[in-house]
Amino acid sequence: MMRCFRLILLLLPVACAFGDELQFTAEVDRTTVGLGERFVLTVKVSGSGMGSVPGPQLPVLDDFDQLGSSSSQSTNISFVNGRVSREQTISFIYYLAAMRLGELTIGPCKLNYKGSIYQTQAITINVVKGSQTTRPQQRQNPSSPFVTQPHGRVQDEVALGATADRTTVYQGEQVTVSYTFYTRLQIADLRMSDVPAFSGFWAEGLYEAKELEYHTQRFRGKQYNAALIKRVALFPTRSGKLKIGVMKLGGSVVRRGGFFFNTTEPFEVSSSPIIVNVRPLPDSGRPGSFCGGVGRFALSASLDRDSSIGGQPLNLTVEVSGTGNIQLIGQPKVPSLSGVKILSPGTKDRIIRTSGKVKGTRKFIFPLLPQADGRYYVPGIEMGFFSPGEKGYYTLATPRLEFIASGAGKGVREDGNRTGVKVLGSDIIHIKPSQTKLVDAGLGTIPWWGWLFYPAGAVVLCFGIVLGRHRRKLEQDRGYARRMRSNRLVKKRLAQAAKVLAQNKETEFYAALDRAVLGYVGDRFNIETFGMTGDELRYELGKKQVPEDIVESLLELIQNCDAARFSPGMTKHSAQETFKRARRVLERL
Structure with a gap:
């Protein structure tokens, strides 16, 4: 007899879902029931990347009374070879009761999903007189910490x-x-x-x-x-x-x-x-070098080498390590160096979770471009932090660093007082004409097409003046330079994010998209966005007179990226939707 077993009938699939085969199953909690006694029919749809699934189409149930229905959904997340696999299961639950004795049949259930038809096999129910749930109680295992018969709700x-x-x-x-x-x-x-x-x-x-x-x-x-x-x-x-x-x-x-x-x-x-x-953090005692760090930290700085030859760039690394809000720490202020161009830094984080605390390191890597030869000294770099335990601020500083630049290509710094005049020769060479009579080359001898060079020359001259001013402004005005390159860089960064998304690397995608968005905002408005809190970014964009609705959309986008990176499963939007939202927000900026 089959009365004591649950019957599970699997679909013979006729189509495949994205990547994995869709599973469409039907089961009843028992195959022998009493007349008018309730039993449960459960229809399940399982697969990965299913998205929205319509309800199944039930067969004609003339021999059964439908007492009610419900549904449930579950997601199983697993990590295989470093990749996240999500399998979703949706259960459609129907409470039925047989209305006549004998062998009754529940016909196949059908599902129309993305143009493909899935179908289960039929289920046979044996209906007898009397209730089939009145059985001697099974003894509870005394070692089990659970009960299977609750006393109340x-x-x-x-x-x-x-x-x-x-x-x-x-x-x-x-x-x-x-x-x-x-x-x-x-x-x-x-x-x-x-x-x-x-x-x-x-x-x-x-x-x-x-x-x-x-x-x-x-x-x-x-x-x-x-x-x-x-x-x-x-x-x-x-x-x-x-x-x-x-x-x-x-x-x-x-x-x-x-x-x-x-x-x-x-x-x-x-x-x-x-x-x-x-x-809020107190205003009293807040140092000018405060960068948002709250916790206990250490500070260090180093150069990747002590010399530069031929204008070769060096990297100045400022490292913050300790326990606290490590990824919310903003970049430090590096003093300007005469004869050295200091570029915007990149950041590199390493997070450690131990004993219920968040620890780690954050590195700010500043490229240094020597513009002239000489010995350079990088002054000590200060950063201020707040200690919740001591309820006050403290300041840390790095030691002075030095390096030597040679062959930078713009002269030696120590020779700045030299004049730019050089004597090339002292002899005067007389020019002797070979003709006894010089011909008057008047304007009348210029052909008609030669006159076209005059307006063309004026256009070239004006273009050269504009281009020269543009280049000088690029070198002297950092904000102008960042603004001019912002569109080119954001297109490149968004393309990189799209490439990672196509490879289904969601964590890397959200990190790349976050860099693209913050990088564009920083370049567009000449602000250092990396490491800023939401309130700080809102304040800076408010000063730039960015409309409030755009600011809120931008902050929501950044928060969605952070949620996906640091708290997987917390994001409200899919990766594709987030990418589309990012494009719309950046276009409005």
């Missing part, structure tokens, strides 16, 4: 808690938030139906559960089996009262059924929002 036996290690912090100070699932029942399946929003925070993931590891813990006056779901480090980017969003979990619990089988019952739980009171 399921919602009273499961819960989701959110806790923060502190709720009053300074701007930029770490807040650690933990999401814990509590249950007194055996869980059949669990999924995250809604991710929390961290608006106003930079988020850095500390822990993400791959499987549930339970321990006993009291919660709201009751003893539960508790499992940590997620732990995240949050760094507020602005002051005021900030809300940490709600997480929602859905799933089903195991209820005792017949002698050989159990049934499941769905549930949904959500955490409570957390309000964090963020105090």
Whole structure:
């Protein structure tokens, strides 16, 4: 007899979904039921990259009474060879009851997905007199920490808690938030139906559960089996009262059924929002070299070599290391050097998550271009930081560095007082004409087409003057130079982001897109955007009279990129949609 087993019938697929084969299945919780007794038909659609899936088409169910329906969705994320694989499962659940005795058939279910038709096989149900759920109770395993028969409502036996290690912090100070699932029942399946929003925070993931590891813990006056779901480090980017969003979990619990089988019952739980009171950093004692760092840091600087030959560039690396909001630290101010052009720096980060804290290093790499020969001294570089523990600022400085430049191609710096006159010769050579009579070469001897050179020469002269002024402005006005190159560079950076996106490297894509957006804003308005907080960028763009709606769209885009990079799964938009939004925002700028 098949009455004691669940029947799972798989689709014989007739088409493929993107990349992976789409799985379309149908199952019932039992194949032998009593007349009028409820049973469950579950139709599942599984695959990767499915997107929106329509509901299945049910067969004619004249012999069954439809008591209700529901649906659920789950996503399984796995890492294989460094690549993220996401498999999505959507379950359509139908509660049925047989209306006559005998062998009844549930016909094939059909699914029309992107022009392809999927179909399951038929299911046979044996309907008998009397209820089939009245069975001797199975003894509960005394060593199991779970029960399969709740005493009351399921919602009273499961819960989701959110806790923060502190709720009053300074701007930029770490807040650690933990999401814990509590249950007194055996869980059949669990999924995250809604991710929390961290608006106003930079988020850095500390822990993400791959499987549930339970321990006993009291919660709201009751003893539960508790499992940590997620732990995240949050760094507020602005002051005021900030809300940490709600997480929602859905799933089903195991209820005792017949002698050989159990049934499941769905549930949904959500955490409570957390309000964090963020105090602004004090104005008193703030050093001019403060760059946004909050925590305990060390500072160092170095040159990649001590000499430059033939104008070869050197790299000045300023490194910040320690514990705190390492990726929110802005670039330091490097004193100008006469005879050396200092270019905008690149940044390189290394993040370490240990013992619930975010540590790491941030390097600012400044290219130095010697313009003249000589010995150069790079003064000590200062950076100011804020210590939440000491509730005050502190300043660190690097030692002085030096290097020698030779063959820079623009003369020797020490000879700046020399004149530019050189004596080439002292003899006067007389020119002797070979003709006894000189012919008067008047204007009348110039052919008609020769007159065209006069206006052409004037045009070339004007063009040369304009080009010369343009080149001098490029050399002397850094803001003008950055603005002129902004369109060319952003096209190149967006092309690189599109290339990475085509390779399905989402983390690298969001990093490339973030560089493209911040780089264009910095070049367009001559501001140092990398390392700026959202409030600082809003303030700088406000001074440039950028419309407020464009600023908000830009900040939302940057936050979406940061969420995708530092908190995978927290972004509200797909990579393709984010790329399109970025193009629209940059076009409006």
